[in-house]
Amino acid sequence: MQHWLLKTEPDTFSLADLEKRPGQTEPWNGVRNYQARNFLRAMQVGDQVLIYHSSCEVPGVAGVAEVVGAARADETQFDPKSEFFDPGAKRENPRWSLVDVRFVATFPKFVSLTDMRAQPALKGMRLLSPGNRLSVMPISPAEFRKIRALGGLK
């Protein structure tokens, strides 16, 4: 089993929104970066995911979700009305993928970016490197456990 971190802007779609979805499940669409896409394609059902809130008052990790559907074509790439439409995407060979993600838990304590920066154990995290813009990234099991513990989950 692998661990990942997914970024989302909570004003657009938050962990609380995921919790309210039917089946508490959502297709994680709109990823339009090749490196992030390749990580999505490497995900497997059962993988654990940290949900990170970005571009908001207090950026940080809100809680945990899990992968319930492996990578498949992101239909929004073919939809001219979608903000994620990609005129270069071909049906025969879809350019962009998504995974289906299901809500697991909201942290009793929100783990802010500042909290994480204060942890020596998290020093090496890609999320914390300056100018990091990747919206999907792998997390080591130790980092995952550490952040979950900071969030107040066992």
Add this chain to the structure above:
DNA sequence: GCCAACGTTGGC
């Protein structure tokens, strides 16, 4: 709103 970092685009 500013600005640094980074990915993408496009001219050559």
Add this chain to the structure above:
DNA sequence: GCCAACGTTGGC
């Protein structure tokens, strides 16, 4: 294939 220009991300 290089690289400058440009657009976007995202913290502050």
